[in-house]
Amino acid sequence: MSNNAVENFEPKILVFACNWCTYAGADLAGTSRLQYPPNVRVLRVPCSCRVNPQFVLRAFQRGIDGVLVAGCHPGDCHYTTGNYYTRRRFLLITRMMDYMGIDSRRFHTRWISGAEGPKFQQVVTEMINEVKAIGPNDKFRDDAKIEVKAVETNE
Amino acid sequence: MSNIQNEMRAVAKELLESGKATVVLGWEKGTMPYDSTPVMIRSAADVDKLIWDEYCLQNLSTYLIDFINTEDKVAIFAKGCDTRAYNRLVHDRRINPKNSIVIGVPCSGMKNPKVAAKTPEGAEVPMANACKECRYPNPVACDQKIGSDVTPWCTAKDFSDVEAIEAMDADAKAAFWKEQYSKCIRCYACRNICPACNCTNCIFDQSASGWCSKDVNASENQFYGVTRAFHVAGRCIECGQCEAVCPSDIPIMLMNKKFIKDIDTLFGNYEAGLVTEGTTPLNSYQVADPEEFM
Numbered sequence: 217m218s219n220n221a222v223e224n225f226e227p228k229i230l231v232f233a234c235n236w237c238t239y240a241g242a243d244l245a246g247t248s249r250l251q252y253p254p255n256v257r258v259l260r261v262p263c264s265c266r267v268n269p270q271f272v273l274r275a276f277q278r279g280i281d282g283v284l285v286a287g288c289h290p291g292d293c294h295y296t297t298g299n300y301y302t303r304r305r306f307l308l309i310t311r312m313m314d315y316m317g318i319d320s321r322r323f324h325t326r327w328i329s330g331a332e333g334p335k336f337q338q339v340v341t342e343m344i345n346e347v348k349a350i351g352p353n354d355k356f357r358d359d360a361k362i363e364v365k366a367v368e369t370n371e
Numbered sequence: 372m373s374n375i376q377n378e379m380r381a382v383a384k385e386l387l388e389s390g391k392a393t394v395v396l397g398w399e400k401g402t403m404p405y406d407s408t409p410v411m412i413r414s415a416a417d418v419d420k421l422i423w424d425e426y427c428l429q430n431l432s433t434y435l436i437d438f439i440n441t442e443d444k445v446a447i448f449a450k451g452c453d454t455r456a457y458n459r460l461v462h463d464r465r466i467n468p469k470n471s472i473v474i475g476v477p478c479s480g481m482k483n484p485k486v487a488a489k490t491p492e493g494a495e496v497p498m499a500n501a502c503k504e505c506r507y508p509n510p511v512a513c514d515q516k517i518g519s520d521v522t523p524w525c526t527a528k529d530f531s532d533v534e535a536i537e538a539m540d541a542d543a544k545a546a547f548w549k550e551q552y553s554k555c556i557r558c559y560a561c562r563n564i565c566p567a568c569n570c571t572n573c574i575f576d577q578s579a580s581g582w583c584s585k586d587v588n589a590s591e592n593q594f595y596g597v598t599r600a601f602h603v604a605g606r607c608i609e610c611g612q613c614e615a616v617c618p619s620d621i622p623i624m625l626m627n628k629k630f631i632k633d634i635d636t637l638f639g640n641y642e643a644g645l646v647t648e649g650t651t652p653l654n655s656y657q658v659a660d661p662e663e664f665m
Contacts, residue, residue: 269601273594274582290658300656304638307661308604308653311633312597312626315536317545325664355545358590 501611
């Protein structure tokens with residue numbers, strides 16, 4: 217891949233946002249007019265523990281360059297204990313991704329509350345910059361299923 | 372060996388004649404010297420089919436699932452790993468312990484039939500991979516026992532092979548797994564043999580759900596591999612049957628052992644298949660679990 221392609225690379229970041237905290241946090245970032253790059257796609261889920269690790273793998277297969285799973289801080293879960301399960305699950309799956317050769321900078325789990333609009337902005341911006349620096353995800357991809365390639369390489 | 376075999380036949384005969392069991396699950400000699408295949412015996416006249424040798428590798432506990440809707444009383448012969456598998460199935464409420472009789476057989480390690488198939492007759496055949504690392508050669512729970520206990524040859528879990536992969540760089544890891552899973556033909560033998568993979572409806576049989584597919588390519592196969600490993604995380608009893616039945620020789624236990632290793636380091640040592648009640652690491656939590664996501 218040429219340097220030019222990496223320079224022009226705009227990553228696609230998928231954010232699984234918990235309805236009760238992170239989605240409200242993202243909303244707060246918006247109503248507070250906090251700026252962040254437009255590379256994120258926010259997908260609202262009822263609880264961070266709704267996010268099956270398969271969803272994350274699927275995203276990487278289909279050409280997403282980075283995934284953020286975000287939910288309420290431990291102890292604040294709307295369903296009392298959901299995020300404790302998320303924590304166990306994603307502690308394991310983060311390590312498994314690394315074991316499979318997916319750069320661990322592409323996949324993050326964060327606790328972002330409804331009051332943490334600035335944190336949402338910060339986490340997302342940092343992640344986009346990081347993924348931009350390491351380039352498009354070429355691991356785990358199911359290219360047969362990706363109709364439009366993200367980057368033109370042969371110019 | 373032959374003493375145990377004679378005892379097995381005697382026990383099977385007694386159980387069938389007295390009516391305490393209507394079916395006995397054991398092993399019989401297959402077509403090749405390195406084949407010992409499962410056998411289902413319903414009549415006392417057939418008990419001489421039963422054998423016990425160094426190739427009785429296959430775990431019979433998973434067959435008990437086939438009897439959950441029958442009136443049968445099933446007696447099964449079980450090695451150490453098989454009794455852990457049995458506990459796993461009881462724990463998952465997939466079999467009714469009241470309808471089964473477990474006859475424990477201490478095992479001193481089975482030989483690797485895949486290697487035996489390629490070894491000239493008479494030459495030494497190594498132990499099966501999972502048996503080399505076995506810590507529970509003796510039945511952990513059984514209704515009656517044949518033979519005397521053996522001394523376990525391993526006392527601690529061996530993660531050296533997992534650590535070897537962990538030490539590689541990201542590109543090498545990705546290349547390694549891509550190569551391994553390019554060989555997968557999606558026969559689902561690993562799933563079918565696995566005592567922890569005991570769902571009535573496997574998600575991989577529901578391709579219409581849209582987020583898992585039956586496509587056979589490296590990406591989908593890895594997706595299958597990781598997902599299966601994750602589904603048995605905290606429940607895998609390390610019998611290594613998945614790897615033993617894999618026609619493509621994919622090192623599936625490397626995946627399962629990675630999860631076992633991480634569960635041990637993150638949430639405390641856990642031994643699956645020793646109890647039939649209580650929680651497993653992934654359906655429970657501790658408020659004080661490691662926090663990396665702040």
